[in-house]
Structure formats: structure tokens, C-alpha cells
Amino acid sequence: MKQVLSVLSIFLVSFSPVKTKKEVCVKNTLAIVRHEVVSISKNILTELKDGNAEKTWVVKEKKSGTVVLSQGIDHDGDALVDELIFEVTLGPNEVKEFVVSLGDETKSSPSALSTHSRLVPERIDDYAWENDLVAFRTYGPEAQRLVDEKQKGGTLSSGLDCWLKRVNYPVIDKWYKKYVDGGTYHKDDGEGYDPYHVGASRGCGGIGVWKNDSLYVSKNFVSSRRIAEGPLRNIFELTYAPWQADGSVVQETKRITIDLGEQLYKVEEIFSSDKRLPNITIGVTLHEKAGKVTVDERQGLFSYWESLDDSELGTAVIINPADVISHSDFRTKKKDLSQLYIIAKPQSGLTYYTGYAWKKAGAITSSEEWVNYLSTFSKRLNTPLTVTFK
Incomplete structure (x- = not known):
């Protein structure tokens, strides 16, 4: 019986759904318009990984579904993303929600602007x-x-x-x-x-x-x-x-x-x-x-x-x-x-x-x-x- 339970436990862990999306709430507490870059740390990103290195990070505005410009950064040169950044524009005291996912969804159009x-x-x-x-x-x-x-x-x-x-x-x-x-x-x-x-x-x-x-x-x-x-x-x-x-x-x-x-x-x-x-x-x-x-x-x-x-x-x-x-x-x-x-x-x-x-x-x-x-x-x-x- 114990062997059956052990096998069942392994089966459930192996096939339990992997979380591949995270909601991000960004709030501007100043009475000014802000166009800035938001950062997501490696700790948050590791919660969403699914083992498929071919997939890319996608950030969308939750309300409109619009894909926003983002960039992965590898700080230590190991070819893995350590930080994900994306751009936001917020009005005075505005709050916006975004969805970060790891998948094959459509990316944003290439930006003509760059660093x-x-x-x-x-x-x-x-x-x-x-x-x-x-x-x-x-x-x-x-x-x-x-x-x-x-x-x-x-x-x-x-x-x-x-x-x-x-x-x-x-x-x-x-x-x-x-x-x-x-x-x-x-x-x-x-x-x-x-x-x-x-x-x-x-x-x-x-x-x-x-x-x-x-x-x-x-x-x-x-x-x-x-x-x-x-x-x-x-x-x-x-x-x-x-x-x-x-x-x-x-x-x-x-x-x-x-x-x-x-x-x-x-x-x-x-x-x-x-x-x-x-x-x-x-x-x-x-x-x-x-x-x-x-x-x-x-x-x-x-x-x-x-x-x-x-x-x-x-x-x-x-x-x-x-x-x-x-x-x-x-x-x-x-x-x-x-x-x-x-x-x-x-x-x-x-x-x-x-x-x-x-x-x-x-x-x-x-x-x-x-x-x-x-x-x-x-x-x-x-x-x-x-x-x-x-």
C-alpha cells in the first residue's frame, strides 16, 4: 500500500500544473506622469519557469491585452535571465496591472528606439x-x-x-x-x-x-x-x-x-x-x-x-x-x-x-x-x- 501511495505521489508531483503566469500590479503614488522601467527579480521569475529554454518572457497589460516592450538581462553571463524589465507609462496616482508569462505568445513589435x-x-x-x-x-x-x-x-x-x-x-x-x-x-x-x-x-x-x-x-x-x-x-x-x-x-x-x-x-x-x-x-x-x-x-x-x-x-x-x-x-x-x-x-x-x-x-x-x-x-x-x- 505504501508503495502505491509513493508512486501516486510521484505521479501527482510530476504532472501537477506548473504556474506559468504572474500578475504584476504597478502603482504611481505621485501626482505626475511617469514613464519608467519596472524590474522583476530572478526570485519571481524562477516561480514561472517550466524547463523549456526555447520559450520567452512576455509582458501584457492586463486590461487591454497589449504586449509591452520588455527585456531580459543576464547579469552573471550564464545565459539565463536574472532580471526581466518592462516599460510602463502611468498617469498621476494611476494603477495598472500586467501579466507576465513564459510562453510562445506574440511578442511586441521590435522597437525603433534602443540603448x-x-x-x-x-x-x-x-x-x-x-x-x-x-x-x-x-x-x-x-x-x-x-x-x-x-x-x-x-x-x-x-x-x-x-x-x-x-x-x-x-x-x-x-x-x-x-x-x-x-x-x-x-x-x-x-x-x-x-x-x-x-x-x-x-x-x-x-x-x-x-x-x-x-x-x-x-x-x-x-x-x-x-x-x-x-x-x-x-x-x-x-x-x-x-x-x-x-x-x-x-x-x-x-x-x-x-x-x-x-x-x-x-x-x-x-x-x-x-x-x-x-x-x-x-x-x-x-x-x-x-x-x-x-x-x-x-x-x-x-x-x-x-x-x-x-x-x-x-x-x-x-x-x-x-x-x-x-x-x-x-x-x-x-x-x-x-x-x-x-x-x-x-x-x-x-x-x-x-x-x-x-x-x-x-x-x-x-x-x-x-x-x-x-x-x-x-x-x-x-x-x-x-x-x-x-
Whole structure:
């Protein structure tokens, strides 16, 4: 009898229905419209797996049945999805329900908009990244080698450069091809261009250590690793050779996450040092020092709005106010060294957001609009969407 029961138990377990759907309730508790990315962790996803690796995740709005844009992310490189993200648009205080399933249902149409990043060996190892609104780059090992060996064409900087775009499709590959073919991305042919000067500055959101009235910084990154790329999110890491900060040896890795539809991207600084550091300082260049600085310490908002060629540009840093020691509107006659400094507490991991808005792109056209966008961005960070599962 016991053998019969055991066999029956195995039979029931083997053929019990596997749950392949999960309802997700997303609530906006702010009185503003929000277009954001919602994340579903691996723990939730494992409840829905059915052993068929060929099937894909599908996210639908429950009420309309509309398939929404989603992206699976493999954080550890084992070819399995560790996180599923999907886009939502919610009105003020709105609640929407979605259904996540693993099956062969119709996917959403491919998006013309996307995120993108890559190492650019054809341009002395730049690393460039973009979404539908903004684009950036920083400088790699080949650019440093040329400087170290006193050859032409190199760049020695760990500052972050803004590429000003005014189209919503990817431009990085197109602009670098223009460069390879003998053209230039420093001239605007209708899509945008690179007029932003970094030089010895931190550019837009680069970091260092402020001590004894000097900013200590790394040289160029030495290696890069792209973790995720897709229509909604791009993640990559840049690692730097150990660098000196007034006698301290600093180890640094920078993880960058850029989402579709955002003017700012996320920076996670991973730090260690052989001696305690006094701070980690984020810089925004002030260029000709003729622009407008706006600071709201309560919101962790640090902004600069300036004229640039025949248009205007806003740059900024948003950071958790609890992480900030102080800030400094630092002005000097030395070239490239006038900067807005955000001096943060020394810690092994520091997170902040940085980016820009270009007037010619049309979405944000004044300093007031820029600060309003940043204020709303800060509120969104402080009040995340509420996500519950059924």
C-alpha cells in the first residue's frame, strides 16, 4: 500500500500544473506622469519557469491585452535571465496591472528606439553609450598610450564627454563611421555633434578625490565589459588602473546603466583604497564660467546651464543628499579646472545620476525647464513605483 501511495505521489508531483503566469500590479503614488522601467527579480521569475529554454518572457497589460516592450538581462553571463524589465507609462496616482508569462505568445513589435554601448577600437578605444535622447563617451587605453609615448592623436582623461544628439535613433556607430571615412562628428549635419570640451576637467559627472585644494583623478580606463544591451537598458563596466590620491592607492570600477527615455544615466562607483579617503568628488565642468549654477541640497540636485555655440546646454548630477558632505562652485584661471564639485562621503559604493539636456533637441529648452526636470527626477528616485505580485 505504501508503495502505491509513493508512486501516486510521484505521479501527482510530476504532472501537477506548473504556474506559468504572474500578475504584476504597478502603482504611481505621485501626482505626475511617469514613464519608467519596472524590474522583476530572478526570485519571481524562477516561480514561472517550466524547463523549456526555447520559450520567452512576455509582458501584457492586463486590461487591454497589449504586449509591452520588455527585456531580459543576464547579469552573471550564464545565459539565463536574472532580471526581466518592462516599460510602463502611468498617469498621476494611476494603477495598472500586467501579466507576465513564459510562453510562445506574440511578442511586441521590435522597437525603433534602443540603448547602445560599445568599445570603439577604430577611434583609439573610446567607450561610447547612448539612448534615444542622449549620448556620451569616455577615453580608453589606446588614447592614453599615444599620449604616454608622445605620439599624436591621443587623449589623457577619465572625464565624461557629452555627444549632443537631436534624433531619437542610435548615432554612435554612424558618427564613428563618419570619422573613419574622413569626416567629423564635430560638425552638426542635422543629427547632432560633439562640441563639448572635456580636456583636463571631469566633463559631465567624472569623479576624483578632493584633498589639499587639489583634485586627484585616474587616467583612462584600461578595460571594459558590456553586461546588457537591449531596447530598454544598457549596462557596462569600466575598470581603471590603480591610481594615486595624495599617497593613497585607489582601485576603481565604474558601472553605468542607461535606460531608454531618460536624460540622465546611473553611475555606480566601486571603490577601494589602501588608506581611508577623505571623500569621493563628482565634477561638472563650468567651461567659460558664464553659465548658471543651480543647487538644491535637499534634493541632491546640482545643475549647470550654459550657452554652447548657437544653442544652450544643461548638465547635472543627482545624488542622495545623505551621501553629500558639501559642494563647491570652484572657479580658477587655470584652463579646464573651473568645476561644480559635489563632495561625497567616502564609501566602497557610491551611486549618482548624471547627464544633459540640449536646447536644440527640443525637449528641454531653458534652465528653468531643466531644473524642473531634475527636480521631478529626484522625486521619482525618492518615491519608486510600487510593485506587487499576485
